[in-house]
Amino acid sequence: MYLRTTKRTNKDGSTVVYYQLAHNERHPKTRKPVAKVIHNFGRADQLNRDELVRLCRSIARVCGLIITDPLESNPETSQINNTGLPADLKIKKTLSLGCPLIIESLWESLGFKKVIEDITRAKKLKIPYERVLLAMTANRLCEPDSKLGVWDRWLSKVYMPSCNGLKLKHMYDAMDLLHEHVSEIEEHVFFHVANLFNLKVDIIFYDTTTASFHIDQEDDQEVNENATLRKFGHAKEGMWAPQVVVALAVTSDGIPVRSWVLPGNTSDVATVKQVRDDLRGWRLGRAMFVADSGMNSVENRDELARACGKYLLACRMSSVGEIKRTVLSKRGRYKVFQDNLQAKEVIVGDGERRTRYILCFNPKEAKRQRKHREEIITLLDEKLKSHPNQLASAQWAIELLASRRFKRYLRVTKAGKICIDKKAIKEAARYDGKWVIETNDDTISLEDAALGYKSLMVIERCFRSLKRTQIKMMPMYHWVSRRIEAHVKICVMALMIERIAELECKLPW
Template structure:
């Protein structure tokens, strides 16, 4: 379809031109196309140009910004552009697209449909989540971040007080929000939720405990997993899937023990159509009293055991003969039961051949260094020799491979070296759940690494701390925002196989440029590299268009 111009000669030999809207139709008899007039605009010199302008504007609504600009360029209506500014686009665009793919925008809009605010609460919450994932900062600093540094779809400016009010609103719908997000994410990613892993961490506040009000029931001193028992803290819990996706978070007072929260975790997940919730614990937490407390609360556990603990049952498990079963590459397991009746304990001994080789090489290098140290003792005088020998004997790493003769001479302890070889590439796991396969037990304990990685991401990449909030509700809302950011980040990492730190660096190279001319403003994104485009394709989300927005001058 096109605008057709036809001319007709008059008797006085002048010509009159007419404009018509036409399109070509194939004439099967004549074997060529013929123009068919759909509408006649009349004489060219008498036409009302506003009619054509309205038609062009109407058609332009169905063109992409890029196509509209190309059309203007074809008729010579574009002008020289002046570069105005640039904002980072890639990271925020990817998070926004994933946010929409999961349906978080629709969930929040539905939960807040009765709230009337100048800015969309959903957009404010997304901006805070994106800030945690891309460039963690205070709410006050976010004012300049949104205005000058990053393009947040649907939000050009924001005030810190708006963000604080949005945090308050978010906390009010937390329970329903978490459940709806779980349903949306599990359906989208087809998550395996027959088995969930649960663990806790702590996060401290850099404030003197004496400055914390007595009626503050959340910020308390307790067992610090950050090794800061001198500061007040909160305890944070995460439930993650086999794939390492965090589906629920909790916040408790800083003096809460891990054992006391198991019952609440189980109650909170009732109705979520989940399978078993297994507490996964490292070797530093597996005292017999702790494990008994956990089982009394109705929970099951997968816990690491110290192979050199000296406990009778542990020694029996380590010495039990039998073949390993190959379950995955570099993963072999041996199922072991020690004792009978109430004294019965189930262990799984795991062997990683690749890790065993690394252990062997590390110990070989250590022994070579130790031999050099022993050789260096020989030329030393009495006092210097004694001092250096004491230093070696008490060294936390070297000392266990040394023995001292009656005359005080230090020698390599060949038996200690042979004993150490027995533990290469191995770790011992204990579980209370007999229905789990040995493979699930091994992979479940390995999942502890993913949970700890999630906590590490919370504390470092997403900068959970320092927390400047004092009010309990704001602290809880802050952690909820960090969980939402962690959810997006872990989905991206799981789907792409890349770390968020590396992806974020690559995505930050995608910018949105603002150009202006006499005809209006154009917002154009930088050309994507193959690596950037692959990230969007892998996640199944739309990449930024070349022209994000074109605003003709009024």
Template sequence: MYVRTVTSKGIQYAQLAHNVRDPKTGQPRAQVLYTFGRVDQLDLDALRRLVRSIARFLPPDEQAQLQKDLGMEWPFRYLGSLKLGGTWLLDGLWRRLGIQKTLQRLLEACHYQTPIERLLFAMVANRALAPSSKLAIEKWVAQDVYIDQLPAVEVHQLYRAMDFLLEAAEAIQREVFWTLANLFNLEVDVIFFDTTTAYFEIEGEDADGLRRWGHSADDHPKMAQVVIGLAVTRDGIPVRCWVWPGNTGDQNVVAEVKRDLNGWKLNRVVVVLDTGFNSEANRRILQGAGDHYIIGEKLRVGPQGVPAEALRRGGKYRRLPDGLEIKEVVVGGDSAARRRFVIVRNPEEAERDRQKRESILAELRQRLEALKQKQGEAHTKAACELRAHETFGRYLRQTRGARLVIDAAKVRREAALDGKFVISSSDDFLPAEDLVYGYKQLWQVERVHRDLKHTVDVRPMYHRLDDRIRSHVLLCWLALLMIRVAENETGQTWRQMRDLVAPIDVGRHATAHGEVWQVRPLTEEQKALFQALKVDRPPHYLKIVTPTRKTA
């Protein structure tokens, strides 16, 4: 098939033709398929549209070559798309929370050539949207997402940004805290604190460093780990983080936490802690500078322990609106050892404890009968295993005749603890119910710990240097900070918000006049989310890049 011209009466005509073989003579002859008309009167725009329409069926490289050969400009050419919704939303929060301004102010005296603030935002956004290694962020930024003023990164730049983050960690955490407190009118008089652990996929531990063996909260006792501490407001917003060697015990970190919080010059702080931090030394530290504590007490500390004495005290329980029963007890009178306790009983939990214990005792009686013990005989292997059993052994005692029997006194003591927990406080003015509800809010820290491990994927960590590990935790903290603010403001989970904005992308189109970056139209739900978070929506046309003209 080809285009030919013929002349008739001195006028040229353009025709679309192809050759067919004459059935009689066997010779090829031209067959006209379409006549375009006079050459001097051709509709050139119509011909261009025809060429473009036909070229759609050619491979992309041949289309480009055809365009080059013919000197034709196509209306537009699709170049690809980048994900925009998640990074745009987080960038808006990043700016609204003052993190960008804080970093820029701290960077003024450093004179970096690389965009440190943008690099830090990219790593934080990556933790919140698609957690990956620092090396993988190179591809993520260049090919997957759009980040304003950051078209590409190199991994060595990310590490330099992490170094700066660690250098400025104290100032960043302090200024972000006060910005949040003023922006959202946060109640910062009560701070919840707890620790967790994060492990490393390595064999052994560091002889002198953060990666050490210790008690694992992740059920990975054979892996080196670090201990991570988080201070959380009563609204569930993490406002500070710490990192210690993996063999650090909870009771050894309270002094540092108290010192760092005092450095923020808060008027008054009540620190809420779980039982693992409870010691006489820690309680003295927490009462320093006019501050106070609410702390959990261990129930099973022996009959001479102070909590046991508080449990033995008489008094009437009073019922709270949520069904809990509380009783306030003061031990020590007016002496220096005076302590205030609140004993809490949950009737529903007490019934569950009773049923669970009765089930255990019923099984224990059957196992004792199966032993067929005789007075004065040595224990069999089965008897030894039963006595050492983690669950059943706690209810057993051995008689003078070496027989195993159920310890009725131990059963009565356990029954007296059904559904109960005990807290103490150094504050004599907070109502008992406020102490109880304050302690129960420790679940806010537990939730942040879960998000730390399952949303921003702090673990497992592949960093080796102590500074890199600390900086990595700071990045995860910043990501959690924005996530919790977003959840508090919208009432939605981060997963719901992330999935809602995930379809928002920006398409790149090449035109004769430059590149056009067009954003997918937003749905009403997406618009409502941006409005709830007070973040500007992305424009329909993100940017138009015109080619620069070369000057002579």
């Protein structure tokens, strides 16, 4: 039951407000809440305040509460302004409290405060660098800004008294301290969180993304030995610019295990060795390593088998011979686990050459891909029919053959004419809705393997939060390598706080 406000607009444009006592009931058919009016109090501007006060006191008497009327206790404040406050009370300044308070509480409970204070105490540093790092981390979750913006604009808008008196230089010094001790901090915090929340670390999801810079030239070590990370490379965000590669390992709940910042020209395959060495030093046990096809190579599989023990890797279906010949042609029914997930096991080879593949199938995605391909073929057929001269040397034909959308379904005949490649269409249909996983774990069930790889989407959600929706890792204005790495680490610390809050509240940040 509640006091309900309704509005009515008159012909002259004026608005009349009414008060009603109401409560919500669910509609028997639609099950949607519907407001049921119990009593009409009338127009707000003609309301008898004393009657409402008497009603409040009678309800309070039944509930055993005491209600005092501020107008009776202080007659001088009988004039109330439109904010609901006494007219003689003026607000000089408001500070944001809620979000920084929650972040600070999680910062301390997750172990960031203790490990950083231990480091500063051991180095006999007087500046509260732990508070500085807290301020920069909290800013990523509240109102992401540059380090200058945090110091100059943001700190004055939030209630964080422990951060008063910080200087801009302290922020850059804190980033250097973080870079120097980041391995120690990451390891301490992760195992503290794992014990605190009883995390399962039996599966580790790993992937990489890129973060670009708004500059024209990549870093040259001969020009500046402190700037070596910003390099041209394969961009995952569609921009051709100097970039860095950000690698991230997370648990099945999306909680960061560890992160890496690598030169922008580092390929996905080349990142696995460093990841293996770093995670092996943590002694995580026989955790299963899950990654996409970009990490799959003979060398990486051997590295992972030695370091992590078990792995679950996606395969490039069209470029692996035994997958094209054997796995995709394997007869037998799929086992259905979900509406959009079916799978079957395919074993190739014997003894040491034995490889276990999981062939997965999504019927909904297969239908979508088939429909999309049919639309492309129809459009392509119309384009070919509109040109009587179908020589491959014609300008329009050259453009089609260069098109990423059309070229895979075209071929050039011996006569030098362009035509639709029916064999390519048939070959493409073999891959509709399918993906192949390779694992060296014979104990994992077919369902767990299929669902385990599908859970790799959790890391994509982490990257979305890091780069676009909440933490906004970019743009980056740093150019010194250690500061770039420290900035990324601060963003990952913010991601951990965000994920813990979401898991505890079961609500998005």
